[in-house]
Amino acid sequence: MTDYRQAALDFARQHKTDFLNNLKEIVAIPSISTDPERTADILRTAEWVAARLRGLGIEQVAVLPTGGHPVVFGEWLNAPGKQTVLIYGHYDVQPVDPIELWHTGPFEPTEVGENLFARGASDMKGQIIATLSAIEAIVRTGGLPVNLKFLIEGEEEIGSPSLEKWILENKDLLKADFCLNPDAGMMGKETPSITYGLRGLAYFELRVYGPEHDLHSGMAGGIVHNPAQALAELIAAMHDADGRITLPGFYDSVRVLSAEERADFARLPSTEADYLALTGVSALWGEPEFSPQERTGARPTLEINGMISGFTGKGQKTVLPAWAMAKISCRLVPDQDPEAVHQQLKQFLTEKAPKTIRWELEKFSGAPASISDTKQPGVKALSSALETMWGKRPLLKREGGSIPVVGQMQTILGIESVLTGFGLPDDGVHAPNEKLHLPTWYRGIDALIHFFFNL
Amino acid sequence: MTDYRQAALDFARQHKTDFLNNLKEIVAIPSISTDPERTADILRTAEWVAARLRGLGIEQVAVLPTGGHPVVFGEWLNAPGKQTVLIYGHYDVQPVDPIELWHTGPFEPTEVGENLFARGASDMKGQIIATLSAIEAIVRTGGLPVNLKFLIEGEEEIGSPSLEKWILENKDLLKADFCLNPDAGMMGKETPSITYGLRGLAYFELRVYGPEHDLHSGMAGGIVHNPAQALAELIAAMHDADGRITLPGFYDSVRVLSAEERADFARLPSTEADYLALTGVSALWGEPEFSPQERTGARPTLEINGMISGFTGKGQKTVLPAWAMAKISCRLVPDQDPEAVHQQLKQFLTEKAPKTIRWELEKFSGAPASISDTKQPGVKALSSALETMWGKRPLLKREGGSIPVVGQMQTILGIESVLTGFGLPDDGVHAPNEKLHLPTWYRGIDALIHFFFNL
Numbered sequence: 081m082t083d084y085r086q087a088a089l090d091f092a093r094q095h096k097t098d099f100l101n102n103l104k105e106i107v108a109i110p111s112i113s114t115d116p117e118r119t120a121d122i123l124r125t126a127e128w129v130a131a132r133l134r135g136l137g138i139e140q141v142a143v144l145p146t147g148g149h150p151v152v153f154g155e156w157l158n159a160p161g162k163q164t165v166l167i168y169g170h171y172d173v174q175p176v177d178p179i180e181l182w183h184t185g186p187f188e189p190t191e192v193g194e195n196l197f198a199r200g201a202s203d204m205k206g207q208i209i210a211t212l213s214a215i216e217a218i219v220r221t222g223g224l225p226v227n228l229k230f231l232i233e234g235e236e237e238i239g240s241p242s243l244e245k246w247i248l249e250n251k252d253l254l255k256a257d258f259c260l261n262p263d264a265g266m267m268g269k270e271t272p273s274i275t276y277g278l279r280g281l282a283y284f285e286l287r288v289y290g291p292e293h294d295l296h297s298g299m300a301g302g303i304v305h306n307p308a309q310a311l312a313e314l315i316a317a318m319h320d321a322d323g324r325i326t327l328p329g330f331y332d333s334v335r336v337l338s339a340e341e342r343a344d345f346a347r348l349p350s351t352e353a354d355y356l357a358l359t360g361v362s363a364l365w366g367e368p369e370f371s372p373q374e375r376t377g378a379r380p381t382l383e384i385n386g387m388i389s390g391f392t393g394k395g396q397k398t399v400l401p402a403w404a405m406a407k408i409s410c411r412l413v414p415d416q417d418p419e420a421v422h423q424q425l426k427q428f429l430t431e432k433a434p435k436t437i438r439w440e441l442e443k444f445s446g447a448p449a450s451i452s453d454t455k456q457p458g459v460k461a462l463s464s465a466l467e468t469m470w471g472k473r474p475l476l477k478r479e480g481g482s483i484p485v486v487g488q489m490q491t492i493l494g495i496e497s498v499l500t501g502f503g504l505p506d507d508g509v510h511a512p513n514e515k516l517h518l519p520t521w522y523r524g525i526d527a528l529i530h531f532f533f534n535l
Numbered sequence: 536m537t538d539y540r541q542a543a544l545d546f547a548r549q550h551k552t553d554f555l556n557n558l559k560e561i562v563a564i565p566s567i568s569t570d571p572e573r574t575a576d577i578l579r580t581a582e583w584v585a586a587r588l589r590g591l592g593i594e595q596v597a598v599l600p601t602g603g604h605p606v607v608f609g610e611w612l613n614a615p616g617k618q619t620v621l622i623y624g625h626y627d628v629q630p631v632d633p634i635e636l637w638h639t640g641p642f643e644p645t646e647v648g649e650n651l652f653a654r655g656a657s658d659m660k661g662q663i664i665a666t667l668s669a670i671e672a673i674v675r676t677g678g679l680p681v682n683l684k685f686l687i688e689g690e691e692e693i694g695s696p697s698l699e700k701w702i703l704e705n706k707d708l709l710k711a712d713f714c715l716n717p718d719a720g721m722m723g724k725e726t727p728s729i730t731y732g733l734r735g736l737a738y739f740e741l742r743v744y745g746p747e748h749d750l751h752s753g754m755a756g757g758i759v760h761n762p763a764q765a766l767a768e769l770i771a772a773m774h775d776a777d778g779r780i781t782l783p784g785f786y787d788s789v790r791v792l793s794a795e796e797r798a799d800f801a802r803l804p805s806t807e808a809d810y811l812a813l814t815g816v817s818a819l820w821g822e823p824e825f826s827p828q829e830r831t832g833a834r835p836t837l838e839i840n841g842m843i844s845g846f847t848g849k850g851q852k853t854v855l856p857a858w859a860m861a862k863i864s865c866r867l868v869p870d871q872d873p874e875a876v877h878q879q880l881k882q883f884l885t886e887k888a889p890k891t892i893r894w895e896l897e898k899f900s901g902a903p904a905s906i907s908d909t910k911q912p913g914v915k916a917l918s919s920a921l922e923t924m925w926g927k928r929p930l931l932k933r934e935g936g937s938i939p940v941v942g943q944m945q946t947i948l949g950i951e952s953v954l955t956g957f958g959l960p961d962d963g964v965h966a967p968n969e970k971l972h973l974p975t976w977y978r979g980i981d982a983l984i985h986f987f988f989n990l
Contacts, residue, residue, distance in 0.1 A: 294966040315767035316772070319764065385846050386845035436819070512748060
């Protein structure tokens, strides 16, 4: 009897360059989902993914409209009696600014040493290509041991605003036993891990308006409440001195960590020194009664993602600005509701904003946090695959990031997600000089081959 | 005997279009002093002023280097035994952003009704041309009754950083009886006024640094002190709840308003409703124990002129920014010292900034406030001239803006300034759609003719 597993692993070893070339092709397309000028590139990327799926023999491949950026769907259902795995991914990427900090073009994939630099190399075009490469190795050497469905979306980096409705409308099409979601990452190149918890997200834009137009700061300074100052005062009031968020009722529905969960967090290998090295700050910050691991994995946050007002060019301009704006987002934990957080922020502003200014709050996207069942068969298959490749049992962890679809699949499709991925903490995702560690990536492809055969 | 005064007034009446065309020429040159890319335009404007002076028969006209943008000098000393008036002006202008709010090109002077719209139309190319037009009317119809010197600089809008040194090095050249400075404005088109007090200025850029580079807000949110938030916290702490500035020692050297000065302020005609209409805010702000007139005229301020951090484009980006920046400036009153305020801000930051971030403070410019002698003969000549044209005695007022050269002339040259100008409060100086009210401007030219003959 043919050893299909070994044949696939051999194929993967022999085709590393082809896999990498595929990755280089897709990361070269600037599919920035938040940028309206990149719509053509978004479509081009979706078509690229669809063509790749067709090339692997996947059936019913289509680029389907959602109201926003399209999803790529496909299926292969020729393994009767076997499990059906729904593979999730997103082909969109984050913006690239500040562009001047990139050492190489963000859409000119560049190998330096063991890394490939490009926007999306790690988050998550690299992870899509790893999954498709594992499938290619299996398909070319004998055939798939499971059924597959694909749902590759184009709006994850803007909070997946169209996806929930699309999943609701396509429940039958998406029927599966579980979802493989390779949008999570590893804790270190020698630390395989499986993510079972993700934070949710609620993203807002707050605009503060003062005078009708910019004023001369000498003429109006002292009688007009400066909108930049008023915005700063509101932002400053959103945390107390210990880093706790002050929105009314913000923590009311936050699920309390169990003793067991806190013990799991305490077992994670990352130290305060690791966090300092990773971020480059000289001192950590945040709620003192929780460890850094707990603060990023299991506590909600409120972040200022951006802020602008008045004159920001070189030199000086003595202007009293007419308005100020901040991008504000909350990472949510179980059982916070994004719309409830929206209302809490509105209530905070209603109570705290002075009469001297006017404010507007816009909600961009929202998704609740999710916790996956760690006892499901998919997790076991992945755990064993990772142990085979890394020689140690993977850690179970909760991650600080947000993947809205995980919660939606639980609620709408009733299926759990198995979260994996082969990005590393220092990959610079969402930042300049994003990269992918190629040796870890090739190891990840092999792990995925094992995963499919373990099912 | 010829009535030279009447001849000059007649000439002015007949040459309104020529005067306006001169103004249109000079405001068409984008002499933005803070913009390094406008250096050629700055020089072009200086040469334009020099050529205009030569055309009036002014002697020794030269564009002289200062280390920064050049000054235009000239003199006419052919009235022996008469007073010498040093005429100050600045040919530079403020930046034009936000450019999208201009209804016409900022450097395409456009007449709409009674107004001329252009950057610098009011502040202060219009005032320079008013003065030169009055002089032209006198020169062409018989000759000047006084001696004149000209000092027209190109760095007022960036705080005149090179001027003090240049005045120190050219004390003899600038010897005069007093300075005519038309960089102040009127309180209303039927309210002639003479400014005797100006606030000083200290301008800073504060930069707050957090992580080494932008981070994923999901990965680092909760453990890294967000620099935008930290900057907002520092800014918020710079005022107390009543709008008083909290920098240590900030008010220590502020001269207390005398009962007489407070009575003068109380006599000013502007009401709270005027300020609300002028600024477009729904409620005024600031130290409750001082009137709006006192707050803009005689109290120091701390303003945020600009602020930027992270992602400020359309849509959403879940980034934890690496840095945040604010432009901060203080308007100063007698007897505050700009360098002392710099030290106070440094001390504030040293005491208040948390260890979780790093900060840098840069001082851009500084000038003390100034109070001019209202009993000097120049003020009497101007007061009488304004009364002739407007039929009422001008109000004496202190203005919220800053003209560093007034203090420097007192200290270095030992001469007082007579401050006038024919801009109106709603001219939008330093803002989009700056304009000049032409009927008031023509009346101002006549007033200046009277002024020279009154000396």
